[in-house]
Amino acid sequence: xxxxxxxxxxxxxxxxxxxxxxxxxxxxxxxxxxxxxxxxxxxxxxxxxxxxxxxxxxxxxxxxxxxx
Amino acid sequence: xxxxxxxxxxxxxxxxxxxxxxxxxxxxxxxxxxxxxxxxxxxxxxxxxxxxxxxxxxxxxxxxxxxxxxxxxxxxxxxxxxxxxxxxxxxxxxxxxxxxxxxxxxxxxxxxxxxxxxxxxxxxxxxxxxxxxxxxxxxxxxxxxxxxxxxxxxxxxxxxxxxxxxxxxxxxxxxxxxxxxxxxxxxxxxxxxxxxxxxxxxxxxxxxxxxxxxxxxxxxxxxxxxxxxxxxxxxxxxxxxxxxxxxxxxxxxxxxxxxxxx
Numbered sequence: 001x002x003x004x005x006x007x008x009x010x011x012x013x014x015x016x017x018x019x020x021x022x023x024x025x026x027x028x029x030x031x032x033x034x035x036x037x038x039x040x041x042x043x044x045x046x047x048x049x050x051x052x053x054x055x056x057x058x059x060x061x062x063x064x065x066x067x068x
Numbered sequence: 069x070x071x072x073x074x075x076x077x078x079x080x081x082x083x084x085x086x087x088x089x090x091x092x093x094x095x096x097x098x099x100x101x102x103x104x105x106x107x108x109x110x111x112x113x114x115x116x117x118x119x120x121x122x123x124x125x126x127x128x129x130x131x132x133x134x135x136x137x138x139x140x141x142x143x144x145x146x147x148x149x150x151x152x153x154x155x156x157x158x159x160x161x162x163x164x165x166x167x168x169x170x171x172x173x174x175x176x177x178x179x180x181x182x183x184x185x186x187x188x189x190x191x192x193x194x195x196x197x198x199x200x201x202x203x204x205x206x207x208x209x210x211x212x213x214x215x216x217x218x219x220x221x222x223x224x225x226x227x228x229x230x231x232x233x234x235x236x237x238x239x240x241x242x243x244x245x246x247x248x249x250x251x252x253x254x255x256x257x258x259x260x261x262x263x264x265x266x267x268x269x270x271x272x273x274x275x276x277x278x279x280x281x282x283x284x285x286x287x288x289x290x291x292x293x294x295x296x297x298x299x300x301x302x303x304x305x306x307x308x309x310x311x312x313x314x315x316x317x318x319x320x321x322x323x324x325x326x327x328x329x330x
Contacts, residue, residue, distance in 0.1 A: 006114040
């Protein structure tokens with residue numbers, strides 16, 4: 001299935017059409033530390049396993065960066 | 069009391085420093101150390117798994133043992149602010165958030181109306197909000213009244229280095245909000261600008277470009293460290309009364325060569 005992560009359409013080799021967020025992040029190769037939003041809404045780390053991702057979802061995976 | 073208090077935490081340094089725009093990560097580290105700052109701002113952006121640059125930054129920041137102040141820079145709506153703040157809280161393990169909500173793309177002027185809405189939501193959600201705002205007294209007072217223990221009016225627009233464009237407004241805010249921790253955030257370009265902010269009674273100064281974009285960032289960080297101390301101590305010492313007419317400091321009594329004509 002194809003999912004848009006960080007603005008890019010990525011082919012995710014998931015077994016189902018609605019994989020868990022945990023699976024999607026593993027397949028994407030997200031490197032800790034990171035935080036996640038789906039469709040602009042923050043998803044707590046404790047919710048990853050029970051959150052399913054649909055092909056129409058927009059994911060943001062963010063990490064620390066310099067800032068003023 | 070000569071320490072800076074932010075949401076109950078005490079700090080010896082009155083400089084808050086940004087982590088962006090340095091020529092290199094190593095110069096950033098040296099400059100932060102030279103500034104003596106104990107609080108650093110940083111942000112969150114989309115990660116790219118093939119780029120390890122972010123990892124190096126994060127490792128150095130952690131090694132500096134600073135108090136982190138994540139920002140919501142670049143957000144243009146309440147929804148973006150609230151969600152980025154929640155992501156920051158989880159990742160950085162802090163409920164501090166530097167609230168930035170841009171209202172004008174050209175001047176990067178904060179949106180005062182949406183900012184109040186965002187602050188209200190964040191405070192109710194348990195955040196300790198440090199809003200970056202304009203130098204409008206009523207806005208600052210409203211933010212303080214709703215629970216912002218720290219309010220951060222700008223000196224001038226972000227990254228301009230023009231210093232305090234409206235000292236009158238900043239002084240007025242200081243006088244009217246005596247119990248709020250006030251920080252001048254943005255627009256500082258020279259150490260003297262920071263000194264001026266402290267002389268107005270501001271509790272701290274937050275800066276980034278002034279150090280990061282100096283010819284020698286590490287030396288400039290040292291200069292700002294001293295400027296902050298000079299300004300704060302000058303304020304605490306209490307300035308002499310201003311006068312309109314010259315008054316000699318050397319005694320006139322006993323002046324030689326003067327003879328009363330008889």
